[in-house]
Amino acid sequence: MKNYLVHLGIDISKSKLDVNLLTSQNLQSEHFVIDNNPKAISEFVKMLIKRKLDIKQILFCCENTGIYTNHLSYTLSNLELDLWIVPAIEIKRSKGISRGKNDKTDAKDIAFYSLRNIDKLNLYAKPDVDIDKLKLLHTEREKVLKALLLLETTKENELFIPKSIYSEVSKINQSTINGLKKSLKEIEKRIQEVIKKNDKLETQNKLIQTIPGIGKQTALYFIIATKGFSAFTSWRKFACYSGVAPFEYSSGSSIKGRTKVNHMADKKMKSLLQMCAMTTLKYDPQLKEYYTKKKGEGKNAMLVLNNIRCKLISRVFAVINRETPYINTYKFAS
Template sequence: MKNYLFYVGIDISKLKLDITILDVSSLKSEHFVVENNIKSISLFVKNLSKKIDINQTLFCCENTGVYTNHLSSASMDLKLDLWIVPAVEIKRSKGISRGKTDKSDAKDIAYYSYRNIDKLKLFTLTAIDIQKLKILYTEREKMLKSLLLLETTKENKGFASKEVFKEVSSINQSLTKTIRNAIRKIETKMKEIIKANAQLNKQTQLIRTIPGIGEQTSIYLIIVTKGFTAFKNWRQFACYSGVAPFECSSGSSIKGRTKVNHMADKKIKSLLQMCAMTTLKYDPQLKEYYNKKKAEGKNSMLVLNNIRCKLISRVFAVINRETSYINTYKFAS
């Protein structure tokens, strides 16, 4: 790990970046404001390199979704050490604070990177195909939600007169048809991207060999794990997905239930829940496990959560082995 001499905290908004440069030797800081575009960021770094050693500088920012893209792209082009941290982690590290400004946030981020250097995980740009899949998958989710909203129009049928319902019915059907066609086009495009990429195609095929995991779940698994490079093992991913149980106790008096944490990727958690329920139909081994635990008096959701963990471990196993899932249960005597 480098011994950084300067820590740069960056608070990102849609139009601008508030930047605080912290000098470790004196713990003095300087504040700058830069437009949030690649040209302005590159020019700022170029001018900054005349004053300090960029190779001994760590840039740190919160993850603000698409607003972070210009900074992350510029950092890769300029070969900067960039650390993108979840916003909630920085917020909770601040302790008690009153008031909030972009300038103070930038300073807090700079101090966070300085104090928590042991947690450093430098940013690496996600492969272009995974970026494409991510934005297509997001659009598909938006369209599915829109489709559900449009479907509610049918509830008026039978309660409103035919003359009244007719006014909106044809428009609703036209919109529904258009959205369904758009969803099919997006799904076709995602398949084309995966098929054209040998590694992603192989990973998808391996995941699909596991009973209960469908096409869309396999694609989202690839997106969220960045092609299975973002997590070291399945246990880390289980924690990220919100299916890893944690103990809740303190001293001798507080003995809470062991339970999952609400901080999670709710989308993958939902998909894994559907997969777990599907496996009860198509996987005799997990179905027997479910029935056995239920007979022991275990709660249904607890057992299903265990199955979600088992599915995650199976996914990481087939990816790491680079071989299809083998159902050893059928060989059991």
Template sequence: MKNYLFHAGIDISKDKLDISILDSSTLQSQHLIIKNDMKSISDFVKILKQKIDINNTLFCCENTGVYTNHLSFVLLNNELDLWVVPAVEIKRSKGISRGKNDKTDSKDISYYSYRHLDKLNLFTLADVDVQKLKILFTERTKMIKALLILQTSKENKEFTQKEVYKEISGVNGTLVKQIKNSIKKIEIRIKEVIKSNDQLSKQDQLVKSIPGIGAQTSAYLIIATKGFSSFDNWRKFACYCGVAPFEFSSGSSVRGKTKVNHMADKKMKSLLQMCVLTAIKYDPQLKEYYNIKKLKEKIQCLL
């Protein structure tokens, strides 16, 4: 494991970055604030190179979605080590705390980085095509939600006078058509991006060869795994998806039901569930296996 001399904890917001740089030898930290844009972060890296050994510095931040993009792009382009940690993990590692502000948050992140090096998993940028798929899939999800909301207006037709319903029926119908056309265009573009990349195209074909898995699930699998490079084995991926069961027991008296954890990629979990339902419906062998497992579970409950 690399022996880092400094740990930079970064609290990210839309407009600014609060940075606490912790010296591993003295455990003293310095705090500074910069803008959350490419130029400011690039200038910060240049200045930091002159003051400390930046190649032996571990940059650590919470996963804040798109707000992390500028920071991750600049740091990885400069071949610097970045660790992106789920916010809930840092929060739970703090123990009992009172009060909260961006300065103390950045300091807490730097201390987390220093104390939990055994959990280190360096961040890597996804391939450009995977990034394209991610933003396309996100827009498709938004449009489907909007479409479902607009289509609820049809319920008014049965309970409203025709003269009254006409006020919104025309506009609503136009919007629904436009959104449906946009969804089709996005789906076509997703297929084009996958086909243009030989590696992603092969992965897509292999995934879709599994019974029950269609185009959208295949695309999201590629996105969630960064082209099947983010997870070392299927066990970690099952845990990430929230489909791996965990024991719940303590001592001799507490014997809870073995169940999955709620902390998961809910989108991936729901897609896999739909794939399973499709597979057991149309694939005879999987259907037979499912019925056998279900029967065994019923027998165990009776015993």
């Protein structure tokens, strides 16, 4: 592991970055405020070089703030500098007891987190451009679907109010719905075009869909969530990320809580896996038999379905790692 001489804690907001420069030897810190744009970030890096700091011995650390992090992550990646993006809740819980907050102290807390937790270091790797495109297109698709669902509720008024009143909005409503449906088709078409132009993503997409119960939308989200299966080293880690891995809850001899999944999860992935698990009961005889067997043993239905979700994740990672389609060996069993 690299021995970093300087830790830069960066608190990110929409318009500015609060930066705390912390030297690892004497723990002296210095505070800066710069604009949150690529030009300002590049100028700040040049300033660090002018101060005769070894830029390769600096670890930049920040919280994950979604799109507000993009200027920093893309600029530092292009400059081939080390960046560590940490979940905000992890930094918050590492602070211990604290009172009050502001951007300056938050940047300092991030710098100290970087210094003290260097053993957890996981450097940021810029995702593939096509993965970013798919992520953005998928987000837009979700927005359009929610908008359609909301606008469809207007039709309920037709049965309960006079036609002369309903006619005021009916044509406008239908026109908006038709426009959104057209946009939805364009988005889905563009998603397929992005996948087809990338041989690796197209192969992964086809392999995932060979598994009974998993459709194209779940396959797409698997690719996005795993960044093309580069962000997770095993299916067990992804099961934890998806919120389907059970955890024990006990302490000493008096506290014996129920083993259950954690609420911190990718809720979209968890929801898709639940629908896939229900679908497999119709189209996968092996998992249907497993479900019936466990139910017969008195197991809770949701517990068994959660086990099936884990099995689906393991199958997905298996076909990706083997680079071969899923083969249902159950039908060859005697």
